[in-house]
Amino acid sequence: MKKTVLALLTATMAFSSVTMASDVKIMTKVSGGKTAGEHKAFVQVIEKNTGMDVSMVKPGGSYDQVVLTTLASGEKYDLIYSTSKQLEYFIKQKAIMPMNDLIAKSPILSDRNRISQEELDVISRDGKIYGIPNKFEGGTMPVVRADWLEELGMKDPATLDQWYNFFKAAKTKYGAYGISTKGLYDIQPFMSAVGVKAGYVMIDGKRTVPYATDAAAPVYDWFAKLYKEGLLDPNFASNSSSDMTKLFLSDQTATVTYWDAFVGLYNNIRTNQDPKTTFRAKGLAGVPGPDGKIMMRRGDSSIWVIPANARKPENAIKFLEFWHSEPGYLLGTLGIEGIDYNVVDGKYVLTETGKEHGLDHGAPRVTSRNWVNPFGSLPGVDEAEAIVLKHASLEVLPAEWSKTKKILQKYAYRAMLGKVTGAEAVKAMRKDLAKSKLID
Amino acid sequence: MVLLPDAITSFVSFRKGSMDTRLLKKYAPLYVLITPIIIYFCVFIFYPLSQAFYISIQEFGLLGSSGFVGLDNYYTIFDDSDFLQVIENTIVLSLGITFFGFTLPIIPAIALVEITQMAAKRWFQTLIYLPNLFSWVIIIGIWMTFLSPAGSLNSVLISLGIIDAPILFFANEDYARGMIVFQTVWKDIGYTTVIYFSAILSINTDLYEAAEMDGATVWQKIWNITIPQLYPTMKIVFLITLLGSLRTFDSAYLMSNGLISHKITTLALYVYEQGILEFDLGIANAAGVILLIIAISLALAVQKITRNK
Numbered sequence: 001m002k003k004t005v006l007a008l009l010t011a012t013m014a015f016s017s018v019t020m021a022s023d024v025k026i027m028t029k030v031s032g033g034k035t036a037g038e039h040k041a042f043v044q045v046i047e048k049n050t051g052m053d054v055s056m057v058k059p060g061g062s063y064d065q066v067v068l069t070t071l072a073s074g075e076k077y078d079l080i081y082s083t084s085k086q087l088e089y090f091i092k093q094k095a096i097m098p099m100n101d102l103i104a105k106s107p108i109l110s111d112r113n114r115i116s117q118e119e120l121d122v123i124s125r126d127g128k129i130y131g132i133p134n135k136f137e138g139g140t141m142p143v144v145r146a147d148w149l150e151e152l153g154m155k156d157p158a159t160l161d162q163w164y165n166f167f168k169a170a171k172t173k174y175g176a177y178g179i180s181t182k183g184l185y186d187i188q189p190f191m192s193a194v195g196v197k198a199g200y201v202m203i204d205g206k207r208t209v210p211y212a213t214d215a216a217a218p219v220y221d222w223f224a225k226l227y228k229e230g231l232l233d234p235n236f237a238s239n240s241s242s243d244m245t246k247l248f249l250s251d252q253t254a255t256v257t258y259w260d261a262f263v264g265l266y267n268n269i270r271t272n273q274d275p276k277t278t279f280r281a282k283g284l285a286g287v288p289g290p291d292g293k294i295m296m297r298r299g300d301s302s303i304w305v306i307p308a309n310a311r312k313p314e315n316a317i318k319f320l321e322f323w324h325s326e327p328g329y330l331l332g333t334l335g336i337e338g339i340d341y342n343v344v345d346g347k348y349v350l351t352e353t354g355k356e357h358g359l360d361h362g363a364p365r366v367t368s369r370n371w372v373n374p375f376g377s378l379p380g381v382d383e384a385e386a387i388v389l390k391h392a393s394l395e396v397l398p399a400e401w402s403k404t405k406k407i408l409q410k411y412a413y414r415a416m417l418g419k420v421t422g423a424e425a426v427k428a429m430r431k432d433l434a435k436s437k438l439i440d
Numbered sequence: 441m442v443l444l445p446d447a448i449t450s451f452v453s454f455r456k457g458s459m460d461t462r463l464l465k466k467y468a469p470l471y472v473l474i475t476p477i478i479i480y481f482c483v484f485i486f487y488p489l490s491q492a493f494y495i496s497i498q499e500f501g502l503l504g505s506s507g508f509v510g511l512d513n514y515y516t517i518f519d520d521s522d523f524l525q526v527i528e529n530t531i532v533l534s535l536g537i538t539f540f541g542f543t544l545p546i547i548p549a550i551a552l553v554e555i556t557q558m559a560a561k562r563w564f565q566t567l568i569y570l571p572n573l574f575s576w577v578i579i580i581g582i583w584m585t586f587l588s589p590a591g592s593l594n595s596v597l598i599s600l601g602i603i604d605a606p607i608l609f610f611a612n613e614d615y616a617r618g619m620i621v622f623q624t625v626w627k628d629i630g631y632t633t634v635i636y637f638s639a640i641l642s643i644n645t646d647l648y649e650a651a652e653m654d655g656a657t658v659w660q661k662i663w664n665i666t667i668p669q670l671y672p673t674m675k676i677v678f679l680i681t682l683l684g685s686l687r688t689f690d691s692a693y694l695m696s697n698g699l700i701s702h703k704i705t706t707l708a709l710y711v712y713e714q715g716i717l718e719f720d721l722g723i724a725n726a727a728g729v730i731l732l733i734i735a736i737s738l739a740l741a742v743q744k745i746t747r748n749k
Contacts, residue, residue, distance in 0.1 A: 064716055064717065065716050068502065068715070068716055068719055068721075071502040071503060072500075072501075072502055072503075072504065072721060074504065086719070089502075089718055089719045089720075090502070090719075092501075093501030093502050093503070093506075093719060093720075094501075094503070094506075095501060095502035095503050095719075183698065184698060230605075234589040234605075234606055234608060234611070235588060235589055235590075235608075235611070236611075237608075237611035237697045237698055237699040237700075238584075238610045238611050238697040238699075307502075307503070308503060309503055399718075402713075402717070402718065403522070405698075406522075406698070406701060406702065409698025409699065409701075410698065410699065410701075410702055412698075413611070413698050413699040414613075414699070417608075417611075417699075432521075435521055436521045436522075
């Protein structure tokens, strides 16, 4: 018995010493190797480039749960992968540290050509920067079948009426839905038509929710019309991203509202399936509002945060400096040399594994506007990204947004299904929001 | 059968100070056998429960406790306008699941007894038990595929001209709770049927023979012999189903969407949302303690009501 206990203690101490000995302890979700073996090689590349002993944990699933239980149990990490969506909770609980001083000391992380001010604004609150972006996120936009638009002899839709006509024509000619969406966020390009922005907007110091204002009502009614005429995918309330993707890639919908990066992905998938395909996805801007302004949304950023109880924040910064420099860009996109790609006569050549991994090892698009991916961009991505950069902005999403969103969805979906009018929906939204003290 | 009460008596007398070493020695093997169970309950049930209560009276976030807050977390929950809706959802779903989950399996259990051909009996048994082997992800996946707007049922109904537009089974507030009750009962019916079936098989056959001699019909035998003889089993099934239904989580979590979530968010899902999605462990544990209190109260109430029946 004594021997067993002694052996267990020794093993525990040995394990602890291994993790304690590492110079930086990181928890990651998407950035890393695709398999356990590749992840090991991934970490070795980081170690080689940073000169640090790196412990990089990549949980298999239920990432948020793992983060919660790990931190709550007192385990200490120097850097954690997260999203801007969770930032409010982290800040509210003082679970992460502001990084202003650490960033200021770093020539790489304070280089605005590598990480733009706009990217940092996403993760800043009251002048304090709470994280570093993992990659360039872009935003969501209507992604249309450009080949269908051409065949139908139509121009890119720019008003709600033009969108309606396109959806109707697509249904008539191809038997497809006009549009498939997922979640309330996705309707922002059309809410733009009435100058309404997602999230909260402060007016005279008071919290308002534009989606619950009378201005938004006609857009809900417009969606109800689409639904009634079979132009809107009826699954919109319960759709997942993959549901929309399936419909779009199988010619069952003319439009989806999704990330700019997916424009390239869709084109790539269909071209790989059939090199002669006429399929062409294209990202479009939202509908201009009464003042001519287009209001689109930037997405939730994937970010790196330093927990308040981190042992070695300076080493977390070293890793981030690597991640935001050329070797890090290559690792986050192409992957590991010798496994995902090789350099032959100065040229990058993808291996079969590399092709399978699709130039994505956690950061398919880097934040640097100067670095050029050796394999270029997928078709349509650059144009889509330009639209997002020109028209998309961030929303104010405070911690209470999750409750606000539930109320908005409940009535917005009812209106979009035509069960209530847009005017009735926004009135009910405001009533519930005020009752729950979610607006002033 | 007599050993255990004696063992308990000896243990009680030991605690009172009048140690009967002879009895203790006699029942020592029983104490040894029961020790792992006691340790299991202490480590995996009572300790986590005490921790849950402790956390519920703390301001407890990602990096642990930041101070004692008394009953503030409980006040916050009852102040939350969604919470009453969550309680309503939990109770309505629980009642639905318990009622149908408790009564419906009696029918296939009796049918199984009545089926005399062995092959048919085995086939029916397997078929009805099969959904219980699936995880909730599979269950929801099956029904979503079958009942989606482009699914088989809607396609058939539309092609037959019965409906003009697809029925949105998973995006309709009126169907949401019914869908959860239906899917839960469908999943669990095989398991409960097996329990009832075993209980029916243990009924004294003399009772049926006597009834037959008196000229009782099949229905009279079921109503006057089978059902009354099943009462003890039904009490257990009722309690198990009721307590299980209070913990409804997977189905509600998987089915949840913006349109119906306010109708199906249960207390268990509320705990998850507060704890995992909003990282507020103080509130989550307070909600968990409330769920526990409701479960214990209902269990005691059910036991009291059914004790003499």
